[in-house]
Amino acid sequence: MDTHSLAARGTTTSAARRPLYLGAEVYRNSSYGRKHPLSIQRVSLATDLTRAMGWLPDEAYLDSPLASVDQLARFHTRDYIAALAKAEADQRVDAETGQRYNLGKLENPVFPEMYRRPATGAGAAILAARLVKDGGLVYSPASGTHHAAPGRASGFCFFNAPVLGILELLDQGLERVLYVDLDAHHGDGVQDAFHDDPRVLTISVHEGARWPYTGKAGDRAGGFARNLPVPAGLNDSELRFLVQQAILPLAAWYKPQAVMLQTGSDALADDPLSRLTLSNNALWEAVLELLDLAPRTIVVGGGGYNPWSVARCWGGIWAVMNGIDPATDPTPEAERLLRSITWERREGRNPPAHWFTTIADAPNEGPVREEVRALVPVVLAT
Template sequence: MTTQSPLVRPLFIGSEIYRGSSYGAWHPLRVPRVSTVMDLSRALGWLPSQQYITSPRAKPVAISAWHTPAYIAALQAAEAAQGVSEEVRRRHHIGTHSNPVFAEVFRRPATSAGGALLAGELLANGGRVYAPGCGTHHAMPDRANGFCYFNDPVLSILSLKRSGVKRIAYIDIDAHHPDGVERAFEADPDVLMISTHEENRWPRTGALGDEGVGNLFNLPLPKHSHDDDMAYVLSELILPALQTFRPDAIVLQCGADAVEEDPQSTLAMSNNAHFEVIRALLPMCPRFLLLGGGGYNPWSVGRLWTGAWGVLNGIDPPRDLDDAPRRVLQALTWSGHSRAKNRPKYWSSTLRDDPRNGPVKDVVRERVGKLKKRLLVHV
């Protein structure tokens, strides 16, 4: 363990590379996300220079802690040539519809990887770090997968381990199952992984019965799961698992695609569900790393991830916004998507959604009950 002192205040790891880069005009990740969080946080007065760190770009040797040298080199070559051969496309899944070649196809994911690796070092002796550009939980060692080129959640956990942190809990509340992270740690008894994700949603992994060898808990959620469903999962599964596992660090992947406004899922949560998960997890552990993830509506993801930074700093996300943060949200565009037309006023006027409540679904209770029985045996 290093001898540095615990972090006094939460740190935000960001980069301007997210402002200017896009996966392409037709891709779901054409929308601004991290840059909106940076701009909105500054407009709210929440991001002083002392708490902001520019993410380094990870070097290939550091990325090779989990990814193969051949794959890393293929991404570098794809960026230089702005194209790939059919052989590279087949082997590494670069240049596909989901994982296109774009101008920063190596530099952008390498920057996210650098932020993840740095976060593990910064948290060696405790504290809170936010890296909204991270959360690419689908990438595999030798191929891109699901809009993800490097798996920065995996790299962050490996960085924490190198910093001397032994027991790590990875919680993922993205609408999509973290198949890459599961592959990395399914046999590691020192990593607890709990994923809530929409059932029958791509990549269609993470079934309730998938156990692995380590501490692995997958909870597929039915369509239209709302705030009270997530609150039940939090109180009845996630918190008891953490209390039993007693992690030295928590990594929370806070994908914003589980909210009702997102086009890539049919879950129906408000951003309050995510805020409550963060609040509940913060006291559970001396080291807390918050990552971004999915999120494809620029207004809902910007508002959620900015509110998450507020919660990390002990600030209650406000209902009413002043002129400066409103202008940030009003300036957003979402080209080519029908939801951007006649958008509701609250997308630009408030940070906090109205709650989306309802009876806890019987299937959620049933599945949580099955996982709690396993919890008594495995953790």
């Protein structure tokens, strides 16, 4: 990818819409527990890095509100909402509650902010939808929790922020919302929420042989989903191919009035929870290609379990949204921040130098394999 070309293209498109960034301090000292993949800092690191790079002026930043019970109940059951709030207050769940709502296990543990943290991500998604009502561009890195079901936690996700944001868009009278999910894991919760609703087209690019083992190539849910389950080792060239040959043609056919992009960074080569091998350049390029498909665009985060790769990737997404080339050297303040990160996993005990000294990964171009090419006619078939 020509990153200078990327920056120039971004300057002439998305930056004119003056993007807004939604964050909150609840993420700064919150952890799912020492043994959990989300023991790491993510949203706070990405926010701090964008500030350290000089990319995030105060006027672009907004604090995320806590979603109300009534707002959460637009999708989630009230008994589940109450159970989650009680679990946070008590810092425990009994066996029956844990079984019923999938709480209290390693996947979805009890921790001090287990209600407030996801309710803040959900509140941000709802606010983002309201901010783009008359057109606009909003980034909410905490709002990519795409697995949660109406009455159960799933896949580290307690509330489904993308669903709640899309519902707010639909409540405004929109009839065509495009949701594109670039996480390593299938966006099952969002697909299920809108499986028979023609007002929402969901497109998910995900590792095929990976939990939750849904999202097969021929799976169209109720007719309004498209799935691109990719093989291990997905490279930058292959993601570019799928964006250009599958996602953009589907978008041209659907003519969305609003777009939500889910940008989980767990598809990157440095992430421990997938076997995909993208560089962050590939996600930045995909975001740029998809930013201007509709007058209303919301970009959210998602998975990502290496603190360095998450912070650099998500910080770079914000740069791209502002027409800034993220393939630049860290400022001294940014490098100090990157060097201050600790990660207890084996990979974090002796981190490579580029995690401190670069924002952009080395590109990982390669051949477009036949199994990737074969996905395109399946999703484009009427």
